[in-house]
Amino acid sequence: MFLAEKNIEHENIQIDLTKGEQMSDAFRKINPGCTVPALVTEDGVTLTENAGIAAYLEALYPEVPLLGTTPMEKAQIATWNWRCEMGGLMSAAEALRNSSPAMKDRALPGPKNIPQIPELAERGLMKLGWFFKTLDRQLSANKYVAGDSYSVADITATVVVDFGRWVKVTPQEDQTALLEWHGRMKARPSYKA
Known part of the structure; x- marks a missing residue:
């Protein structure tokens, strides 16, 4: 994307x-x-x-900027991208990698086989639900994840929402800002990339 x-x-x-x-x-x-x-x-x-x-x-390729242009934009985008990776992607990955039969002994990426820990799957599901609440609050006050401009944080958050479906955690009906934002992200040409 x-x-x-x-x-x-x-x-x-x-x-x-x-x-x-x-x-x-x-x-x-x-x-x-x-x-x-x-x-x-x-x-x-x-x-x-x-x-x-x-x-x-x-x-x-500085145009179109996706990491920000001002020092504050760069800081906000880096902060929210990190939150999306740690709070969202890692939670979904933790749930999937520690519960999927297809990932037996592949609980972590990389060249080594690592056994699953089912409790980590449960924790990942819980954390992903919390992350969606945090993201909904953020998007209630902002057009995009990190503020007024589309950024890498929106790309990461879009992947999180889509990845969440794999572990059956999706935004709730009352998370209207998150649902509206995700609809706008899916309409972008890059979504099909």
Whole structure:
């Protein structure tokens, strides 16, 4: 979605996580950490973390700014993106990775097999519900997650809401600001990216 918002042309190679393609020898040559995404730059450097990829692309392609332009915007976007990652994505991942039979011994991403802890799945579900309440409050006072402008925090939060469906945690009917915002995000061309 970040690349689509900036209209950056790129080759997109899908890695099928359900088939374990991230564990293949071919992918380990790209990212020994066996995680996605991975961005191979024109210089041959591989970036493997969302924050680093976003910072790199924002520096190369400053228009449309997705990490903010003023010091305060940058701080607010970084804060809310971190909250979306920690409060939202990590909670959903904790629930999914510790409950899905398909992820037995894959409770954490990466090259090592890690056993599931069912209690962490329960905690993840609870935390994700709390996060949706926090996000609804934030969006009740703001057009976008981090303020008045669309940003990487909106991208991350959109992924959280969509990912939540995998663990059967969705925004509640009374979380109207969150539901309205998510409808606007789904209408963006980058949503289909």
